[in-house]
Amino acid sequence: MLSADEWSVIGLSLKIGLTAVAAMLPISLALAYILARGRFPGLLLLDALVHLPLVVPPVVTGWLLLLLFGASGPVGLWLESWFGVSVLFRWTGAAIAAAIMAMPLMVRAMRLSIESVDRRLEDAAATLGAGRWRVFRTITLPLSLPGIAAAMVLGFARSIGEFGATITFVSNIPGETRTLPIAIYGALQMPGAEAEVTRLAIMSVLLSLGALLASELLARRAGKGWRGHGL
Amino acid sequence: MGFDIDVRRRLGDRAIALRLTGGPGVTALVGPSGVGKTSILNMVAGLLRPDEGHIGVAGTTLFDAARRIDLPPSRRRAGYVFQDGRLFPHLRVRANLMFGAGRNGGNMDFDRIVAMLGIAHLLHRWPASLSGGEAQRVAIGRALLSSPRLLLMDEPLSSVDPARREEILTLIERVRDASPLPILYVSHDRAEVDRLADHVVELTG
Incomplete structure (x- = not known):
């Protein structure tokens, strides 16, 4: 159904998307935590920079x-x-472009989930002797995990859809930087490649749909034990 | 071996002030709601910073505005039993109890405290499945196991249904008699306080 070239485009897109999200995870988590809990004068500027x-x-x-x-x-x-x-x-380079473009969405979703953690639980943990890092590790992080997972899937979907920054930064090199959107754009420029465009577009929609379903399943599974009244 | 507290703090248009030196045992803070009883406990625990004054417990200074001493909550070792329990929802009862115990939380202590509170059968449960009374027993156990230098109890009976209050009250008496820790106990129920407390401090608005 798909040609070898088209499979390599999909494989490359997945590799770039996964690398971008993995590299961005610690950075966006740190930024989200600082934006959610920090209190210093430059906070507004940092927030603006992240969203740029x-x-x-x-x-x-x-x-x-x-x-x-x-x-x-x-x-x-x-x-x-x-x-x-x-x-x-x-x-x-394509992964760097994708990571930068995914950052605002990832930080935003993570920040919201960190902000939704009950601070009174963090206070309780502190009175039990937990310093800031332990409070984050044992209370804040696990309680915001569903939101963080959703943020990663969102970032992944954004990464594999990245076009403008990528083609400007690293051009359109087969096997290196020709991701799904760039390949679709390229095929659109060629006469008689409608079938290829259709196939790649369908794969693109399927990948995004898969990512959304995965995030929904993750969110449902997370905390199944403790959220209900299970023993 | 008790409390040496002298704090002042403004919260909005409200001023909270308290001077209190109490011996060992239970010191109760009573007064109408909104008078700042919980704020006092939060100041002792390090969750709210007084504008001025000092807080000493059992000979250790936790806060002193003039001397710029302000221990973070994690180093004050205040065993705080909150009004709303505040068990960690993603940890089973055993993990909640062990949260503050660290590596030196000896098994002897654990077994003894679990037995005293009658919660051995709850260890594998999630907090969401506990009744108000059960949750409050676990919260008391968690505070006791954190090797505290004092106990703070903020209306520990308010989330317990009335039929079970006597049970928890008896438990608190047992804790009081079994441990040398000074206890700061907040309540608006005079009868409860008369039964538990060695000293009573009345706060007025």
């Missing part, structure tokens, strides 16, 4: 990434001199 990729045109985000990671960009220079690697035109 949501409102800036993706092509601008891609261009900024190019400036940062390019051969003469600060991060690009550092990666080149320390590790001898470049993320330009590589799938790692």
